[in-house]
Amino acid sequence: MLFEVKDVYYTxxxxxxxxxxxxxxxxxxxxxxEITAIVGxxxxxxxxxxxxxxxxxxxxxxxxxxxxxxxHQAPFNVEDLRLRVGIVFQSPEAQLFEETVGxxxxxxxxxxRLPPAxxxxxxxxxxxxxxLPYEExxxxxxxxxxxxxxxxxxxxxxxxxxPEAILFDEPTAGLDPQGRQELLALIQRLKxxxxxxxxxxxxxxxxxxxxxxxxxxxxxxxxVLSGSPRSVLAHxxxxxxxxxTLPEITxxxxxxxxxxxxxxxxxxxxxxxxxxxxxFLPHATSQEPQLSSS
Amino acid sequence: xxxxxxxxxxxxxxxxxxxxxALAGVTxxxxxxxxxxxxxxxxxxxSTLARLLAAILLPQQGSVIVDGLRTDAGGESLWQIRQTVxxxxxxxxxxxxxxxxxxxxxxxxxxxxxxxxxxxERVEEVLDLLDLRPHAHRAVSDLSQGQKQRLAVxxxxxxxxxxxxxxxxxxxxxxxxxxxxxxxxxxxxxxxxISVLHITHHMHELVDFDRVIVMDRGRVLLDGTPANVLRHxxxxxxxxxxxxxxxxxxxxxxxxxxxxxxxxxxxxxxxxAALCSLK
Amino acid sequence: MIEISRHISFGxxxxxxxxxxxxxxxxxxxxxxxxxxxxxxISHFASLALCxxxxxxxxxxxxLPLRYVLQGMRMFISFLLILFAFQVLFYTSSTQAASTIWxxxxxxxxxxxIIHSTQVDLRVIFLYxxxxxxxxxTSLVDLADGAEALLRPLRRLGLPxxxxxxxFVVALKFVPLLITEVERLSIAQATRGVRFGRGNPLQRxxxxxxxxxxxxxxxxxxxxxxxTAMEARCYRAGYRGWRRSKLRALxxxxxxxxxxxxxxxxxxLLIALNLVSPF
Numbered sequence: 001m002l003f004e005v006k007d008v009y010y011t012x013x014x015x016x017x018x019x020x021x022x023x024x025x026x027x028x029x030x031x032x033x034e035i036t037a038i039v040g041x042x043x044x045x046x047x048x049x050x051x052x053x054x055x056x057x058x059x060x061x062x063x064x065x066x067x068x069x070x071x072h073q074a075p076f077n078v079e080d081l082r083l084r085v086g087i088v089f090q091s092p093e094a095q096l097f098e099e100t101v102g103x104x105x106x107x108x109x110x111x112x113r114l115p116p117a118x119x120x121x122x123x124x125x126x127x128x129x130x131x132l133p134y135e136e137x138x139x140x141x142x143x144x145x146x147x148x149x150x151x152x153x154x155x156x157x158x159x160x161x162x163p164e165a166i167l168f169d170e171p172t173a174g175l176d177p178q179g180r181q182e183l184l185a186l187i188q189r190l191k192x193x194x195x196x197x198x199x200x201x202x203x204x205x206x207x208x209x210x211x212x213x214x215x216x217x218x219x220x221x222x223x224v225l226s227g228s229p230r231s232v233l234a235h236x237x238x239x240x241x242x243x244x245t246l247p248e249i250t251x252x253x254x255x256x257x258x259x260x261x262x263x264x265x266x267x268x269x270x271x272x273x274x275x276x277x278x279x280f281l282p283h284a285t286s287q288e289p290q291l292s293s294s
Numbered sequence: 295x296x297x298x299x300x301x302x303x304x305x306x307x308x309x310x311x312x313x314x315x316a317l318a319g320v321t322x323x324x325x326x327x328x329x330x331x332x333x334x335x336x337x338x339x340x341s342t343l344a345r346l347l348a349a350i351l352l353p354q355q356g357s358v359i360v361d362g363l364r365t366d367a368g369g370e371s372l373w374q375i376r377q378t379v380x381x382x383x384x385x386x387x388x389x390x391x392x393x394x395x396x397x398x399x400x401x402x403x404x405x406x407x408x409x410x411x412x413x414x415e416r417v418e419e420v421l422d423l424l425d426l427r428p429h430a431h432r433a434v435s436d437l438s439q440g441q442k443q444r445l446a447v448x449x450x451x452x453x454x455x456x457x458x459x460x461x462x463x464x465x466x467x468x469x470x471x472x473x474x475x476x477x478x479x480x481x482x483x484x485x486x487x488i489s490v491l492h493i494t495h496h497m498h499e500l501v502d503f504d505r506v507i508v509m510d511r512g513r514v515l516l517d518g519t520p521a522n523v524l525r526h527x528x529x530x531x532x533x534x535x536x537x538x539x540x541x542x543x544x545x546x547x548x549x550x551x552x553x554x555x556x557x558x559x560x561x562x563x564x565x566x567a568a569l570c571s572l573k
Numbered sequence: 574m575i576e577i578s579r580h581i582s583f584g585x586x587x588x589x590x591x592x593x594x595x596x597x598x599x600x601x602x603x604x605x606x607x608x609x610x611x612x613x614x615i616s617h618f619a620s621l622a623l624c625x626x627x628x629x630x631x632x633x634x635x636x637l638p639l640r641y642v643l644q645g646m647r648m649f650i651s652f653l654l655i656l657f658a659f660q661v662l663f664y665t666s667s668t669q670a671a672s673t674i675w676x677x678x679x680x681x682x683x684x685x686x687i688i689h690s691t692q693v694d695l696r697v698i699f700l701y702x703x704x705x706x707x708x709x710x711t712s713l714v715d716l717a718d719g720a721e722a723l724l725r726p727l728r729r730l731g732l733p734x735x736x737x738x739x740x741f742v743v744a745l746k747f748v749p750l751l752i753t754e755v756e757r758l759s760i761a762q763a764t765r766g767v768r769f770g771r772g773n774p775l776q777r778x779x780x781x782x783x784x785x786x787x788x789x790x791x792x793x794x795x796x797x798x799x800x801t802a803m804e805a806r807c808y809r810a811g812y813r814g815w816r817r818s819k820l821r822a823l824x825x826x827x828x829x830x831x832x833x834x835x836x837x838x839x840x841x842l843l844i845a846l847n848l849v850s851p852f
Contacts, residue, residue: 016641017587042438042468056760082764095761097787108765143790146336161765174465176336176495178534203468245469248498248539255562259569270539274546281552281572350805373807381805388798391808393713393746400820402806413820433586433712435749453806 001068002165002197003030003053008062010048010221022048023059024221030214032164035191035198037208037229040218041243046201049218050167053199055081083112086158090170092150101127101145101153102138108161119160126159129194130186148179155186165197166190172207184211204245209233210268217244233266249273296324296347296379296457296489301356303342316342318512319356326456329483329490331500331520334509335534340493341384343509344461347491348381361456377406380455384462386442390434390449395426398434398445402453420448424478440471447479458482459491464499476502497538501560508533521558540565586712591636592828593710598719600829604836605707611840612699619850620843621695627839628702635710642705649701653694660690717742718821735817736810743799747792754791758784 010023022045030036030053038046051057052064055071055078066085069076089095098104105126109119124134130152137153145153151171158166171187172180188211190196202208208215208229215232217225219242225232232239236250246254253265253273260280267273303317317339324330324347334340345351346358349365349372357364360378363371383389392398399420403413421427424444429437437445443463450458460479464472476492480502483490492503500506506523508516510533516523524530524541536542544559552572559565588594593601612624632639663679664686675682711719721738728734762784809815 015644017589017638018585042440051760054760054764056763085764087760087764089757089761091757095757097758097762097784111765157765176465177497177536178335206469240470243468243470252540252543252562252565256566256569259566259573270542270546273543274550277543277547277569278550281547281569348805350801373809376805376807383798383802385798387750388795389802391743391746391799391803391806393742397714397820401803401808404817404819405807405809407816407818409818410820410822413818417820434746449806 001029002032004065006063008059010057011060022221026222028216028223030199032197033195034213035211036214037212038201038216038218039205039244041203044218045221046218047169050169083161084163085165086161086163087167088154088158090173092154095154096142101140105156105160122160126156129159130156168200171200206245206247209247230266236265297359298322299357301353303354315512320514324489326489327487328505329480329503330505331503332491332493332507333500335495338509339512340509341461344459344493347459348379349375377453378455379457380450380453382446382450382460382463385466386446389446393433395429395432395445399448399452402449416452420451424448440467443467457489461493497535520560524558587637587709589636593635596832597823597825597829598711598715599722600832601711602719602723604832607836607840611843612696615843615847616692617847617850620847623843623846624699631706645705657690657694661686713745722823754788
């Protein structure tokens with residue numbers, strides 16, 4: 001296991017009149033080399049959980065283990081953890097603090113005092129891994145980039161630290177369908193090609209169901225459901241009550257249950273839904289070949 | 295009625311030849327009480343069009359005429375138009391001015407110099423319309439993203455606009471909250487005769503609107519009822535837009551031999567009714 | 574470092590319905606000005622002791638947890654302690670008869686120095702306390718409305734009172750947004766190897782500059798969007814003949830007059846005590 005979270009509690013704004021319990025006895029495990037999606041409505045404690053994983057917030061109770069070691073106990077050094085696990089935030093502009101793309105991506109390597117040649121190589125590899133040609137983008141100003149490109153630069157900046165894992169906080173929020181598809185494909189590629197462990201949060205199962213190996217559903221600071229995307233989708237009704245956006249396929253399947261109560265709702269693709277429907281539909285009456293509309 | 299006549303718009307800084315203009319010769323008409331979904335992917339010119347309609351940007355060629363007033367006429371008519379056309383931005387944090395919910399709603403009417411009793415009346419009215427009453431005295435910064443977006447709509451509605459333009463209001467909020475917001479907006483259109491122009495890039499959101507306009511590279515690509523627009527699958531795909539899944543499912547089943555299914559299914563209810571008839 | 578908002582109580586408003594929160598903002602601002610003027614004037618321990626009693630009384634009225642208020646002052650007090658050391662070391666007595674305790678070059682520690690610096694710093698602490706209490710018990714909207722009402726006569730002199738107050742309100746609106754942004758940026762930097770609160774001053778400043786520059790840039794963008802959004806709702810700052818109205822009416826009650834009288838009495842008492850008291 002890369003991370004194990006054991007019965008973690010965290011109170012935000014502790015000691016002020018605004019104190020809120022963000023995590024209330026949260027336990028989960030994140031296996032190496034897989035994509036884990038943490039899904040829950042807003043305020044479920046997803047972002048707090050990510051920060052706790054990185055050791056940036058110290059649990060008020062409970063422990064976080066990284067490769068079996070408690071991150072807040074000596075001899076473990078939390079600051080090393082942050083060089084081994086990267087995070088990409090929801091709004092990429094909050095994460096870019098240098099003027100040019102090259103400078104920003106090389107920020108981590110420079111901090112680690114790597115020799116210039118090695119740092120250059122890392123920057124080049126990282127930029128190309130996210131699909132931004134090095135020569136073309138190295139000197140570009142961050143401010144001249146589009147939102148999608150900024151997001152990529154932010155990912156490259158994290159990749160340049162050669163992490164074992166990357167945490168993504170709401171990676172698809174605010175993107176259009178095309179940008180969303182591209183980003184999800186990129187995340188998938190990072191897992192396959194670089195063997196990275198990926199953790200991502202989302203308030204919607206729509207984007208992550210087809211991508212994740214494991215889905216963890218968080219509600220009011222606790223894990224309420226976890227497992228493969230299919231096994232989680234099988235509880236679609238409960239998820240809806242938790243204010244979690246379901247994939248369109250699942251929504252359609254749920255809606256059709258009023259016709260066929262035993263219709264499954266753990267399908268991930270349109271083809272699967274079609275197959276499932278065929279179990280219930282009477283045989284097609286018309287044998288004529290279907291003409292296209294155009 | 296809003297008339298957009300052959301409007302071209304370029305952002306300054308874009309070289310004349312290098313980059314295509316944000317809008318290139320757009321012509322369309324929006325009637326009172328219509329609900330329209332404006333769809334297109336990023337960079338298709340949707341937001342630019344919204345800003346031109348609300349007289350925040352002025353056309354460089356052609357004209358935008360709102361209830362008989364040209365947006366580029368200058369003087370008082372500019373403010374008249376901005377009162378008539380309400381614009382809700384994508385990110386509510388960019389739009390919310392005041393510190394509490396009530397003050398935010400009152401901001402617009404205060405700018406119009408209305409007497410106190412009338413401001414109060416309008417605040418009360420939109421608090422109920424958008425279910426914000428339980429939050430009336432809360433600080434804006436404590437609201438959730440969905441509540442902020444409702445508040446942004448409330449602030450604009452308090453101006454009593456005749457046209458309401460929503461610039462991708464659903465991108466920053468979770469699915470069900472988004473559906474509720476759209477349901478509210480359509481109800482307003484029905485009950486108050488406000489025209490609604492909802493800008494989105496989600497195909498599944500367009501099915502409940504009277505009319506759909508598809509934009510691509512600064513031009514109007516398609517314009518018609520949802521069912522008519524969805525018939526043009528190839529054009530939509532070329533503009534980077536896929537059909538809604540329900541429509542796709544219907545077409546797949548038709549291809550499998552259930553040819554009595556309608557060619558374009560829009561809503562879940564349509565699908566259910568169609569499947570029922572097969573049963 | 575990460576939860577910055579937890580450590581900043583300055584500028585927060587806690588709506589607990591206490592007597593202090595319910596006062597008219599005009600009364601609160603006037604009382605504040607009167608008491609602050611008196612506290613700035615006094616220097617003797619007797620009047621400082623009276624001032625302490627008064628602060629304790631206010632603390633009781635406010636019903637705020639004492640720990641919370643003090644927590645917000647912690648950083649300020651540690652800063653003040655450093656200042657105190659310098660004041661003592663570089664104190665030069667106006668009379669020659671200073672009772673020197675320790676002496677090295679230009680550095681001297683004398684009883685007069687310690688007493689004088691203590692008096693100065695106690696005063697500063699009281700001022701800081703009063704200011705944070707005003708903020709903790711008054712919402713920003715009330716503060717702005719109160720200030721605008723009190724400053725209204727200055728409009729005759731051509732001072733843009735409303736615009737100034739609006740700038741203040743908008744600036745304060747950005748505070749929570751900025752705090753979250755600072756939190757995010759410091760996390761982003763921490764995850765890429767920056768260690769805050771470590772290294773020599775130059776390194777520390779460089780670590781901070783990485784936060785301030787992007788913060789400033791995003792701030793500028795936000796302001797531009799917000800001003801567009803305000804104009805879209807007919808906010809016409811700078812237009813001649815434009816008059817805004819106000820939703821909120823301020824109500825002056827008996828308790829407000831009482832508070833004002835008490836403050837004036839306290840002010841007189843503090844000054845009188847300071848005149849007759851020998852130390």
